[in-house]
Amino acid sequence: xxxxxxxxxxxxxxxxxxxxxxxxxxxxxxxxxxIGEIFLLWLCFLFIAAGLLLWNYLxxxxxxxxxxxxxxxxxxxxxFAEIMDVPTSEWEKxxxxxxxxxxxxxxxxxxxxxxxxxxxxxFIEQWIHEMKVPITGIQLLCENNKSDAARKILTQTELISQxxxxxxxxxxLGNVEKDYLIKEVSLRxxxxxxxxxxxxxxxxxxxxxxxxxxxxxxxxDQKWLQFILNQIIINSVKYQSSQPLVIDVVxxxxxxxxxxxxxxxxxxxxxxxxxxxFDKGFVGSNGRAGKNSTGIGLYLCDQLCxxxxxxxxxxxxxxxxxxxLLHFPKSEFLKV
Amino acid sequence: MNKILIIEDEKLIRExxxxxxxxxxxxxxxxTDFENTLEQIIAExxxxxxxxxxxxxxxxxxxxxxxxxxxDVPILFITGRNTAMDELQALTLGxxxxxxKPYNIPILLARINxxxxxxxxxxxxxxxxxxxxxxxxxAGTLAADEKEIELTKTELKIMYYLFQHPGEIVRRTDLVExxxxxxxxxxxxxxxxxxxRIREKLGFLGKDGLIRTKRGMxxxx
Numbered sequence: 255x256x257x258x259x260x261x262x263x264x265x266x267x268x269x270x271x272x273x274x275x276x277x278x279x280x281x282x283x284x285x286x287x288x289i290g291e292i293f294l295l296w297l298c299f300l301f302i303a304a305g306l307l308l309w310n311y312l313x314x315x316x317x318x319x320x321x322x323x324x325x326x327x328x329x330x331x332x333x334f335a336e337i338m339d340v341p342t343s344e345w346e347k348x349x350x351x352x353x354x355x356x357x358x359x360x361x362x363x364x365x366x367x368x369x370x371x372x373x374x375x376x377f378i379e380q381w382i383h384e385m386k387v388p389i390t391g392i393q394l395l396c397e398n399n400k401s402d403a404a405r406k407i408l409t410q411t412e413l414i415s416q417x418x419x420x421x422x423x424x425x426x427l428g429n430v431e432k433d434y435l436i437k438e439v440s441l442r443x444x445x446x447x448x449x450x451x452x453x454x455x456x457x458x459x460x461x462x463x464x465x466x467x468x469x470x471x472x473x474x475d476q477k478w479l480q481f482i483l484n485q486i487i488i489n490s491v492k493y494q495s496s497q498p499l500v501i502d503v504v505x506x507x508x509x510x511x512x513x514x515x516x517x518x519x520x521x522x523x524x525x526x527x528x529x530x531x532f533d534k535g536f537v538g539s540n541g542r543a544g545k546n547s548t549g550i551g552l553y554l555c556d557q558l559c560x561x562x563x564x565x566x567x568x569x570x571x572x573x574x575x576x577x578x579l580l581h582f583p584k585s586e587f588l589k590v
Numbered sequence: 591m592n593k594i595l596i597i598e599d600e601k602l603i604r605e606x607x608x609x610x611x612x613x614x615x616x617x618x619x620x621x622t623d624f625e626n627t628l629e630q631i632i633a634e635x636x637x638x639x640x641x642x643x644x645x646x647x648x649x650x651x652x653x654x655x656x657x658x659x660x661x662d663v664p665i666l667f668i669t670g671r672n673t674a675m676d677e678l679q680a681l682t683l684g685x686x687x688x689x690x691k692p693y694n695i696p697i698l699l700a701r702i703n704x705x706x707x708x709x710x711x712x713x714x715x716x717x718x719x720x721x722x723x724x725x726x727x728x729a730g731t732l733a734a735d736e737k738e739i740e741l742t743k744t745e746l747k748i749m750y751y752l753f754q755h756p757g758e759i760v761r762r763t764d765l766v767e768x769x770x771x772x773x774x775x776x777x778x779x780x781x782x783x784x785x786x787r788i789r790e791k792l793g794f795l796g797k798d799g800l801i802r803t804k805r806g807m808x809x810x811x
Contacts, residue, residue, distance in 0.1 A: 386670040386691040387600055394606035397695045398613070405763065415692050426673075435674040446773055450694045453770050457763070463775035477672060498779055 255318055260311055275299055332357050332364065378425045382418055389415050408454040416452070416488060423481050423554060430561045434475035441505050441514055442468050444476060448483045459491050460498055467504045472512050472582040478558050482566075483516070485551040486578045490518035492547075493540055493576070507584075511565070514580040523570040531568055532556035592706050595636035596620040597627060597653070598668070599645050607640070614699055624648070628656055636663060638705055641685070643669040643676065651683050658684035664705040668693065696771040718753040720811060723797055725753050734795040744774050745788050748781075752801065752811045761808040785809065 261268070279292050325334055335354040341347050392411045396404040426433060442465070449456065449463060456463070472479075490501050502517040523531060527538045534553040541547030552568075559566040565581030594616045598604045604620050611618045619634045621627050624647045631639065639657070643650035654665055664687075667680040672690035680688045687701050718725045723734045730746050731738050741749060751768050752760055766781055776784070785801065792798050802810050 383670040387603065390670075390692040391600070391602045391606065393692055393695070394603060394610060398606055398609045400764075402763075411692075433674045435677055447694075447697060449770070449775055450697050453694065453696070453767070456775070457766055457770060457777070460777040460779070461775070462777045462780050465773070465775065475674070477674075477677075498777060 255315060257311060260314070261307075264307070271303060332360050375425050375428070378421065382422045382425075385418050389418065405454055405458070409458045412452055412455040416455075416484065419481065419484070420550070420554070423478075423558070424550070427554065427557055430478070430558065434478060434562070436473055436475055438471045439474050439476045439479060440471050441512075442470075444479055445483060445503050448480050448487060451480075451484070452487065456487075456491065459494070461491060461501060462498065463501045463503065465503050468514075470505050470507065470512055473585065474562055474564065474582065478562055479564075482555045482558055482564075482580070485555050486516050489551060490516070490520055490576070493518075493520045493522075495519065495521045495573070510584055512582045512584055514582070515577055516580075517575055517577040519575055522572040522574050522576050523568065524572045525570075528568060528570060532566075591615065591617045592637040593617040593619065593634070594702070595631060595634050595639045597631075597639060597645065597650070598642040599624065600642075610695065611702075616702075627653055631657060632660075638702060639663055639665045640702075641665050641667050643667060643671060643680070651679055654680070654683045654685050666701060666705060668698075718750070720753055720756050721797075721800070723792075723795065723800065725749050732791065732795065734797055737795050739791045739794055741788070741791070742784075744769065744776065744784050745791075747772050747774055748784055748788065752809065756811055759804050759808050759810045765808070 275296070279296065282292055282295070283289075321338070324337060325331060328334060328337060335350070335357045338350070341350050389411060393408065396408040396411070445465060445468060449465075487501065491499065497519065500519050502515075504515050504517075506513045506515070521540060524539060527536075530536045531538065531552050532555070533549070535549040536553075537547045537549045541549065556566055558564075559580070563583060565579075565583075567579045567581070568576065569579070570576040594611055596604055596607050596611075596618065598607065598620070608618045608620060619636065621630050623630070624645055627645075627648065641650045641654060645653070648656075650667065650669070654667075657663065657665065665685045667685045667688045668691065669676065669680075669688075670691040677688045686705055689698060689701055717727070723732060725732055725746075727746065727750055730741050730743070732741060732749065733739075747769055748765065751765060762778060762781060766776070766778060769776060769781075789798055789801060792800050800811055804810055
């Protein structure tokens, strides 16, 4: 609060004061006081008024600064009214009451919303786990009764399974930090498992995957890593060009990183859109060309990677290839 | 023959798992009464237990802990839940491995085999023979009439599968699936290319008519 602003607020009081002083000086002059004496009285009056005003201003300023300091230190700002010391002045008490009521209402609202979203998330997780039973049932049934139809059903089931998995990970995104188990993970085993999970889907799409130059281990959470790889491979299939799809999965050791690159010969991404592929809901020209995109897959990958400490990067040339690079930091001290 | 005990409350999954595992050459038993599961485990004395976590009555974790009190039998957890907590709990209570639904069948079988320490190599016989041609899976060679040729990994797997099904028509899709299960991820066209190369090599051995194409069906030796 600036001094001039405060004066501006007080202008009615000031005006009344000076009008009063002027009135009394005229009265005193009429009673026959000397101009000099009146001038002296004015001086005294001004001095007292200024002192009072200054003291008033300074004490108010100190109080406001105290409020500000408390607010700045608060982690949850809406708990302000709970933290503040009870005011003494009457007008402040009224403000305090109003604020307390408003913030209390807000806190209720927030906790209500939190509870609803937690319940919703728990319901979704529960539901997904229930869904996994019939999906597993279908997979086993198809596996035990192999036929062309069963293979097609299996492909569709893998698609359902991917979709369900994606919902689960999206629901969990908020608390990844509570749900990971970092251990030494073999990149090869990880990729193999992802390929096996989507076996029918990939075979039906005539995909060829080269994994000869894939080895090494990284420290990460296998489940989340597989989810990321899954999204990348599904994207490759989704955006394949007219020629047969070939996916190259290669691991490379660099000075501070182990780099996993997944390259396909698909339709690629336009250079102008490359910077935005990780944005939530970004679909791009490929997606709009009827590829059934949601703009969620790569967003999820990016979010998960940043939480797991993996660097993700995409290189592409439209019509030629798309490469996704995953950088796993190497930490020597983790080796036991 | 190894005996596997399935503890799973979903009837359909239990039955299909049973079919799948008996097809894969295991003796399979299952638990139907979840009141006295422990007694049934003792009675069956299996070589491996497939254990679901959410069961009626006692859940899979406490069951696993109880089993560990008297037996070291390998326990493979199968569950729809796959949070880190579930995995950690399963492993700390004495489970040997953890696989989440919906599981992929080759992965499931691979994990079971790993736990039973029945490696792929142990099951591969020294060599296979068909109409005067010998396939050495370990050396990766085909031999006939004192002549020998080397095969690539993919070619070897294709020949191995064909030699295991002599006189049968092997469907292309079956062959591709078999290759995918053995970590060779190729498509239909690449399979044709590989078959062509094998035929060339067989030609060198003087057996170029060995692999016959059945149009629209597959291959036959």
